[in-house]
Amino acid sequence: MGFVGHEKWFTDTPGVPDWGFLTEPGTLLAITAAVLVAVVWRLVARRAPSPELGFLSPLGRLSPWVPRLLAIHAGVSLLAQSARGTYLAPSMRLADNPVGIALAILQGVLGVWLISGVRIRPAAGVLVLAGPLGMLVYGPVAILERADLLGIALFLAVLPPGRDRYGAAEPERPRVLWSVFYLRMLVGLSLLVVAFTEKLIDPHLALEFLDRYPVLNVARSLGLPVSDLMFVRIAGGIEVLFGLLLISGAAPQIAVVLTGIPFNATLFFFGASELIGHLPVYGAMLALLVYGSEPALAPLVPVLDPWRAERSARRMGGMAHSGPSPGTAPLI
Numbered sequence: 001m002g003f004v005g006h007e008k009w010f011t012d013t014p015g016v017p018d019w020g021f022l023t024e025p026g027t028l029l030a031i032t033a034a035v036l037v038a039v040v041w042r043l044v045a046r047r048a049p050s051p052e053l054g055f056l057s058p059l060g061r062l063s064p065w066v067p068r069l070l071a072i073h074a075g076v077s078l079l080a081q082s083a084r085g086t087y088l089a090p091s092m093r094l095a096d097n098p099v100g101i102a103l104a105i106l107q108g109v110l111g112v113w114l115i116s117g118v119r120i121r122p123a124a125g126v127l128v129l130a131g132p133l134g135m136l137v138y139g140p141v142a143i144l145e146r147a148d149l150l151g152i153a154l155f156l157a158v159l160p161p162g163r164d165r166y167g168a169a170e171p172e173r174p175r176v177l178w179s180v181f182y183l184r185m186l187v188g189l190s191l192l193v194v195a196f197t198e199k200l201i202d203p204h205l206a207l208e209f210l211d212r213y214p215v216l217n218v219a220r221s222l223g224l225p226v227s228d229l230m231f232v233r234i235a236g237g238i239e240v241l242f243g244l245l246l247i248s249g250a251a252p253q254i255a256v257v258l259t260g261i262p263f264n265a266t267l268f269f270f271g272a273s274e275l276i277g278h279l280p281v282y283g284a285m286l287a288l289l290v291y292g293s294e295p296a297l298a299p300l301v302p303v304l305d306p307w308r309a310e311r312s313a314r315r316m317g318g319m320a321h322s323g324p325s326p327g328t329a330p331l332i
Contacts, residue, residue, distance in 0.1 A: 007198045007209040008091035008145075009277055010270060021203045022196075026230070030237030031200070038244035042302070045250035050298045053253040060294025066287045067159050067179075068167030071114045073283025074127070074152045079111030080276045088130065088146045090277045092138050099137065106130070117167045120160040127153035144193045148280050151186030155179040155287070171291075174310060177300045180291055184246050184301070187284045191243030199236035206232040213269065238262075249302035252292030256285045 021027055051057055062069075081087065082104045085094045094100040110130065113123040131150055134143045159179040161167035199206045210217055210228045219226035219234070226234070245255040263281065266274050291297045303309045 006089070006091065006145075006194060006274075006277065007205050009089065009273060011205065011209055011212070016204055017201045018203055019201060022201045027200055027233050027236070030233045031240055034237045034241035034244060037241055038248060041245060041255075042248045042250040045248075045302065048251060051253055051293050051295060052251050053293075056253055056289070056293045057295065058293070059290050060297070062290045063171045063176075063294045063297060064162075064168035065166070066171075066290050067120070067156060067169045068117055068161040070152055070283045070287055071117060071120055071123075071156055071161060071167075073279045073286075074149065075111045075114030075116075077111070077276055077279035078107050079115065080279075082108035082111065084273075084276070087138070088134055088149060089142070090273045092134065092142055095137075103133065103137070106133075114156075117161050120156050124153045124156040124160070128157075141193075141197060145190060145197060147190040147193065148187040148284060151183045151190075151284065152280055154182035154186070158182065171294075171297060173297070173300065173313070176291060176297055177303060177306050177309060180249070180288070180301055181303065181306045183284055183287060184249050187281060188243040188245075188247035190281075191239055191246065195236050195239035195243060199232050199239065203229060203232045206235070216269070246288070248304075249288070252288045252298070252301045256289040256292070260285055 045052070051060075078088075081090070082094075084090070085104070086092055087094050087103050087107060094104050106126075107130065110123060110126050114120065114127070127149060131143045131146070134146075156179075159169060159171075159175040162169040207228055210231070215221055217226065217228055217231045219231055220228075242255075242259045245259065248255075263278060263285075288301060292301050300309075
């Protein structure tokens with residue numbers, strides 16, 4: 001399963017919710033443990049230096065190009081999916097009818113637009129509209145599973161690539177504060193939704209997936225006596241934890257490295273489909289890693305209340321100028 005695998009991308013079995021599994025003690029324990037770990041993580045991170053991994057600080061030099069890189073990640077994913085006959089995610093097949101053809105053209109044009117780096121704010125608006133259009137065909141749950149794309153759209157609407165220096169954009173603190181807030185909230189939400197729709201309320205889908213790919217029960221592959229059903233609970237709990245860590249934004253360098261391990265491990269098993277589907281998430285994690293490695297911007301990444309942080313910074317004059325500054329926003 002990889003801990004963040006998308007079973008729906010590689011099976012044709014329709015989802016059958018099993019709410020009883022969600023309320024079983026073992027499942028509730030896995031969810032509760034994930035929430036507690038996320039809370040402790042944030043409390044401990046408050047006492048850690050920022051950036052917490054100093055040797056990664058040179059990555060902060062990429063901060064002006066984060067919007068450009070993020071747009072490219074999303075654009076390549078959308079363009080490739082149009083070519084492969086899917087919409088927004090590998091599980092949403094484009095129908096061979098006028099609606100499917102129209103969606104394929106829209107998605108392909110949008111992909112090229114994002115890759116081009118030209119007038120990205122309107123492109124971000126079109127990407128936002130791609131979600132409601134998809135809901136008309138695939139339903140709300142399937143689109144919520146791709147909330148990461150909405151996060152990228154809002155990020156690019158707030159902080160689009162610049163026109164010079166290959167798309168470099170001055171990382172103004174207020175724009176970074178808001179764009180990162182939208183990004184991590186919605187990418188984290190997408191992981192939470194998938195944890196529930198593909199595991200915690202639909203264990204049958206996950207079990208069929210493990211039956212097809214038994215090696216992905218990592219615990220049993222290591223010789224531990226963990227049944228497939230128990231592994232589904234564990235994997236679902238870990239996906240909930242990863243989603244909460246991204247939403248929290250605390251210790252972003254470590255959080256991205258930990259989350260990136262299973263995301264990259266599944267590439268070995270699923271290849272191009274996994275890569276294309278996860279490109280937007282890879283771009284989002286790169287953004288968090290880069291901003292979390294820039295000493296002047298890292299304190300903005302874990303802010304949970306940007307309204308309050310912005311008001312406080314304005315009172316102190318901390319956001320009166322553009323570009324990185326040594327001041328820090330309060331970590332609400």
